[in-house]
Amino acid sequence: MQRDEAGLARHDLVRAPLPDDVFDRYAGFVVGGSPFNLTDPDAEKSDAQRQVESGLEQIAAQAAASATTALFTCYGIGVVTRMLGGEVSRAFPEDTGPAEIRLTADGTRDALFGGLGSPFTALTAHKEGAAAVPPGAVLLAENDACPVQAYRVGDRLYATQFHPEPTTHAFTERMAIYRNDGYFPAEDFDRLSARVLEASVSEPARLLQRFAAAASSA
Template sequence: MCHVSPAPFVFVQCRPAGVIADDERATIERLGGLREGESLHSLMLFEDPDVDPARDLDLDAYAGVIISGSPYSAVEENEASDPARAHMYARVARLARTLIERDIPTLGLCYGLQMLAVAQGERLIDTVPEDLQAVSVHLGEAAAADPVCRGLAPTIRSFVGHTYALERTPPGATLLGRGEYCTQQLLRWGDNVYGTQFHPEITTAGMKLRIDTYAGHYYNADEARDVIDRCMSQDVTSSNAMISAFVDRYRGYGSVTTPAAV
């Protein structure tokens, strides 16, 4: 006899181990009602350079794939001079192409969205950067009919922080959520591949952790008080609901069969 259990989700983390990686994983566990090692498997690409997800993962064994944000760039020429970063880029690009080609349930977060796009030949621009802040993302008619997004608020507030962004909605993709400054905020390819330029995995407490960690990198250290003031007053639970909605949509999407104990 065999035992059939729901397939887990896999979280592909594209940053070094540390407090940010720990926080994003813990937040996705909590928002998705998942448990690491059981219903959520995490893959640390920077720590596991020999792992090539498109080659080594049995993607059919997972309910869905979540691709994290990253301190690295999704612009290939920016990464070429650093072998470790170039290797990261190549592996994530191969995974992104596979996910879109097979329409595997996916949620790409910031860098994850950008890699989904560039893997399809799309270019990124640096003319609509967004500092660490909360922005409004307006969901359109396509989102109202979308099985993941239709339960979300019509306008959500979410944290952002990026230099590069998509210039346009890529051919074959659907724009579900538009920002007022950086327009390409929430997209879907096919039926099952989603990407957000914003960060639904960052809570208000999580943003404070990032502000403390990124001082002098994402913003000048002497601007810390302004950054804290503009972020800590924000309610981003409407954005955090995106994680819950994605997991709820695809929970049970696949199954794993194992031999029963005798």
């Protein structure tokens, strides 16, 4: 995995399942957001959502077994939490926009999170979360609104509730897509976008760079 755009490949699990040779082809995986919620009733989930969850669980299982390296974000952290026997609920939503994230003591000693400023600002937008990490996970970051902001399983599986992957501009573009999906009042789009564009998200970007370096050297 190279640490620039040339070294990245994108795969949309909504449109196609994981290729059979995906773990041979790629050194690591970054899981972005999703139009779905893990806590949607099973009977209401579409075939596309089931395909997404199945593919993400495959990646998570490989990373938990140290067979690949993966960073799951937002919707992805819910998939990992459920797969490992944890509980995800609608009790811990966060507003769309910048949020303050604090490292735990374990976070300050972690290979990826250690050395990041604490607290730092990251971008959030979600309707569900977890009260505690799943069995076998180490809590790395937290805040008052959502107790589990990041954790690690072993040394090659990471999961964050916040989004480390988008720039502020890219995040506002995503907000426009989800403007009418209940994450925020549609009439507040301009105000919330301005808050996002004013935010400094340098520490999440550093985290992502460290992850790419770790995946490249694994």
